[in-house]
Amino acid sequence: xxxxxxxxxxxxxxxxxxxxxxxxxxxxxxxxxxxxxxxxxxxxxxxxxxxxxxxxxxxxxxxxxxxxxxxxxxxxxxxxxxxxxxxxxxxxxxxxxxxxxxxxxxxxxxxxxxxxxxxxxxxxxxxxxxxxxxxxxxxxxxxxxxxxxxxxxxxxxxxxxxxxxxxxxxxxxxxxxxxxxxxxxxxxxxxxxxxxxx
Numbered sequence: 001x002x003x004x005x006x007x008x009x010x011x012x013x014x015x016x017x018x019x020x021x022x023x024x025x026x027x028x029x030x031x032x033x034x035x036x037x038x039x040x041x042x043x044x045x046x047x048x049x050x051x052x053x054x055x056x057x058x059x060x061x062x063x064x065x066x067x068x069x070x071x072x073x074x075x076x077x078x079x080x081x082x083x084x085x086x087x088x089x090x091x092x093x094x095x096x097x098x099x100x101x102x103x104x105x106x107x108x109x110x111x112x113x114x115x116x117x118x119x120x121x122x123x124x125x126x127x128x129x130x131x132x133x134x135x136x137x138x139x140x141x142x143x144x145x146x147x148x149x150x151x152x153x154x155x156x157x158x159x160x161x162x163x164x165x166x167x168x169x170x171x172x173x174x175x176x177x178x179x180x181x182x183x184x185x186x187x188x189x190x191x192x193x194x195x196x197x198x
Contacts, residue, residue: 004051007050011043014040014043017169022177022178023172023175027088028079028081031088032171043164046158050154054147055154058154060135062161070114071092073103121160
């Protein structure tokens with residue numbers, strides 16, 4: 001299966017699993033859910049961009065996927081009520097690394113996966129988002145200025161985005177009012193299946 005077909009398949013699977021899911025109406029839950037929903041929308045957008053060979057735009061959105069996932073967890077599980085309110089007013093005081101540090105103090109997140117992902121890819125993600133050297137160099141060939149991304153990089157960014165989208169799905173399942181445990185298990189099984197295919 002191509003990376004585009006795989007991305008589309010994951011997007012459809014996520015939609016089927018999450019469509020109509022009931023969550024609490026409190027401010028904290030709805031704010032976190034808004035972050036995760038944005039992650040899922042970006043995953044769909046990235047799959048469309050990849051299908052249409054608009055690689056630069058797809059790569060530029062990857063950082064937003066990661067940030068949305070981290071912010072969603074932090075707002076749901078770490079932020080104080082006043083921090084949630086401040087976030088909704090456009091003011092988020094902690095740095096992105098502080099959000100990760102807070103999250104990784106929690107059971108289930110303490111293994112350092114999020115901070116390791118940030119360490120491994122943050123510079124590149126920033127470069128893609130802010131039109132840095134990596135983005136510019138990926139648009140140069142010997143004769144033209146045009147999209148010239150190595151296929152291995154395209155496959156890697158698709159894999160990263162799909163993985164984060166599935167993780168966001170796990171978090172949404174945990175927000176649901178009923179069957180959250182069963183649904184979270186389905187997401188974890190899907191992640192194992194996806195990791196096995198990668």
